[in-house]
Amino acid sequence: MCYQCNYEDLLSAARLDATGNRLRVLEVIGNNSYPLSATTIFKTLERSCSINRVTVYRILDLLVEHELVDRISTGGRAFYYGMAPNAHHHPHPHFYCKRCGQMDCLTPDSLSVDSDGLWKTFPGRIDKVEVRVDGICKNCMK
Amino acid sequence: MCYQCNYEDLLSAARLDATGNRLRVLEVIGNNSYPLSATTIFKTLERSCSINRVTVYRILDLLVEHELVDRISTGGRAFYYGMAPNAHHHPHPHFYCKRCGQMDCLTPDSLSVDSDGLWKTFPGRIDKVEVRVDGICKNCMK
DNA sequence: AAATCCCATGCAAATCTATTGCATGGGATG
DNA sequence: CATCCCATGCAATAGATTTGCATGGGATTT
Known part of the structure; x- marks a missing residue:
């Protein structure tokens, strides 16, 4: 949950x-403590209002493009979406459970x-550095 | 290219x-200096021998499962495959160019x-830590 | 040697995720 | 009022991967 961001x-x-x-899309992402897939966001919204799956994808693209939302790749097939780094959200690594698909923020x-060294010497444009830990979460270990 | 691995x-x-x-699949991956997508591996093999796309996917799954090959997620839709860490291949981060889709090893x-800290304290199983830099490569910047 | 089994492979179809093309309708602007 | 822009919806398509089922060759057993 984020009580600090005004969407x-x-x-x-x-x-x-x-x-x-x-x-609504931004709220679903911001009010969640871990990143969500487009499908999950769509299904969440669908319960409370009428919205099309494609609209969700288009809004996600838009929010990513404008750097309000971060598109995060997982060890699985779908992208997950979380708040992009801003005053209230610092960049951080994620943990992806390959068993249940849940993604957690570390x-x-x-x-x-x-x-730092890379940013200085890399002969191209760097947009972001993504760090992801893959494994099996505590719950799935039981 | 890897002249040290005996496949x-x-x-x-x-x-x-x-x-x-x-x-053949392992050779294509090992003889390349950067990770490749399943499609690229398939198309490369197709030129010199008769092989089915599904067979490539199954072999990739098998090699990943047995930790000979690493399945690497990109900023795009497909996975890329590179040699898994072993005596001759140390873990390393990758750079993904979102324009041309080329992935380079850093x-x-x-x-x-x-x-180190995470491995000690994390309440689950950690299989790997993936670090990826996204941006636009030198070539595409021109 | 014949019968049996296992497993790598192929082919077709299905699945999952995401994207594209086209239509519509509401609000802003001229 | 006429026009334009753009957010949205719906249907179809695309791209990557997976699944189900068939086959055939080699090893193992009888």
Whole structure:
């Protein structure tokens, strides 16, 4: 849950109209403590309002493009979506359970990554550094 | 290219029969300096021998399962495959160009990741830590 | 040698995720 | 009012991967 982000402000700061659907998608992502797949976001929204699957995909693309939302790759087939780094959300690694597909956020410093050297020397454009730990979560270990 | 790995030995060490197809898949992966998608591997093999796409997928699954090959997620839709860490191949981060889809290997120490703490404290099983840098490569920047 | 079994492979179809093309309708603007 | 833009919906398509079922060759057993 994020009690600090104002989703309308985030949208308008990105110069995007705060349509009902965009707000709802952003809220589902922001109110969750771990990243979600497009399908999960769609199914969540479907329960409370009428929205099309394609609209969800398009809104996700838009939010990713405007860097409000982060598209995170998993050890599985689908992308997951979480809040992009901002004043209230620091970049952090994720844990992906290959058994149940649940993705968890790790604390920003549970894994320390030093990418300073790379940013200076890399002969291309770096957009982001993604760190993911794969394995089996506590629940699935039982 | 890897001149140090003997692919038949790798297969037999994993207690797998060294069939022609398995050897060929492993060679394509090992002889390449960066990870490849299943489709690329299939198309490469198709040029020199008769093999079915599904067979390639099944062999890849098998090699990943036996930890001879690493399944690497990209910023795109398909998985890429590279040699798994072994005596001649140390774990290393990758760079993924979102424009051309090319994936490059970075040197093991271009990004230093300290995951020691996590391995000790994490309440589940950790199989691997994947580090990927996303951006646009030198060529595509032109 | 014949019968049996296992397993690698092939082929077709299905599945899952995501994307594209086209239509519509509401709100803003001229 | 006429026009344009854009968010959305629906249907179809695309791309990657997986599944189900058949086959055939080699090893093992009888």
